[in-house]
Amino acid sequence: MTDPHLHTLFSLTAADALGAATEFKTPEAIRARYGKTFGDYQPGSVFGFAPGEATDDSQMTVATLLGYGQGGELEGVLTALRDWLATGPPDVGGLTRAALGYGTLDGGARAWAGSGFQSAGNGGLMRIAAVWIAGFRGEVLARESATITALTHADPRCVYASVFLTAFLEALHVGQSYREAAETALRRMDGLDARRTLLDAGVFGLTTRTAHDAFQKQDREARAQVRARVRSGLDGRLTSQNGYVLDTLEAAIAHARADSWLACVEPAVLGGDDSDTVACVVGAIAGARGVEIPAHLLPPLRLGHTWPGWERGWACTEHFPAVLKGAHDRG
Numbered sequence: 285m286t287d288p289h290l291h292t293l294f295s296l297t298a299a300d301a302l303g304a305a306t307e308f309k310t311p312e313a314i315r316a317r318y319g320k321t322f323g324d325y326q327p328g329s330v331f332g333f334a335p336g337e338a339t340d341d342s343q344m345t346v347a348t349l350l351g352y353g354q355g356g357e358l359e360g361v362l363t364a365l366r367d368w369l370a371t372g373p374p375d376v377g378g379l380t381r382a383a384l385g386y387g388t389l390d391g392g393a394r395a396w397a398g399s400g401f402q403s404a405g406n407g408g409l410m411r412i413a414a415v416w417i418a419g420f421r422g423e424v425l426a427r428e429s430a431t432i433t434a435l436t437h438a439d440p441r442c443v444y445a446s447v448f449l450t451a452f453l454e455a456l457h458v459g460q461s462y463r464e465a466a467e468t469a470l471r472r473m474d475g476l477d478a479r480r481t482l483l484d485a486g487v488f489g490l491t492t493r494t495a496h497d498a499f500q501k502q503d504r505e506a507r508a509q510v511r512a513r514v515r516s517g518l519d520g521r522l523t524s525q526n527g528y529v530l531d532t533l534e535a536a537i538a539h540a541r542a543d544s545w546l547a548c549v550e551p552a553v554l555g556g557d558d559s560d561t562v563a564c565v566v567g568a569i570a571g572a573r574g575v576e577i578p579a580h581l582l583p584p585l586r587l588g589h590t591w592p593g594w595e596r597g598w599a600c601t602e603h604f605p606a607v608l609k610g611a612h613d614r615g
């Protein structure tokens with residue numbers, strides 16, 4: 285049987301690669317070009333990704349795993365993400381670029397402060413499955429998810445969305461029902477003092493006191509917003525796929541309830557806008573559930589960029605096992 289962590293990595297990457305062709309397109313434009321179904325990789329990526337190539341979402345997930353393999357955990361992940369950014373990937377969010385540009389553990393907090401404490405994109409959620417895939421569990425998983433997210437996205441909505449998602453993956457993997465797993469994950473989220481976690485990790489420091497204070501002020505409302513969007517998604521409702529972290533989380537939960545892999549992923553791909561990221565999160569959830577990936581999607585699967593530790597032409601089926609082993613053998 286395929287390792288569940290490896291299966292989840294394949295699942296999120298394949299979903300991301302499907303969504304690459306429809307990113308930033310409207311549902312109407314997608315249907316006009318591709319039809320009403322979307323079961324295979326297609327051309328048309330606005331960033332030039334070829335059919336079967338995954339975007340920055342999967343690239344950053346793999347970079348995070350490579351960082352764990354390099355040791356040093358948080359510092360290793362930061363170095364690996366900066367190595368990826370330094371090679372000029374074609375699709376990088378503004379806050380991610382700004383945060384990694386500082387080159388320090390508090391870069392995410394500094395970038396968030398620079399946004400006027402307003403920016404809450406999905407740039408942490410898109411890659412945070414890597415923490416569960418790397419083998420973290422329980423309360424350690426929650427703390428690690430918070431700190432890895434805040435390297436680029438220190439808004440409490442982003443942090444708690446990521447804490448929820450990785451706990452959700454863990455609960456689904458051990459066989460809890462979809463709704464039961466979500467409630468388990470919400471309890472894990474509510475049990476974490478993320479402010480203290482980020483302070484202890486050095487994400488908040490002397491130069492980011494205002495970010496610390498803003499996080500503390502917004503903490504309770506951020507948890508409430510995540511909780512509301514999770515339950516909305518469980519009921520099948522979604523607001524948009526526009527790149528806002530809570531919209532992405534809600535949409536992914538709504539889509540990923542389906543019985544088959546394509547039934548989970550295809551609506552995210554056909555929904556357009558930030559379809560690659562929503563599909564990637566859907567793929568992570570479906571992977572943790574153990575939903576079978578269509579076999580024809582795996583052989584052509586690639587990552588659409590080259591950076592230290594990864595080559596664009598490498599087949600994911602050949603190289604993902606070594607990436608995963610390195611992450612699991614960390615330190």
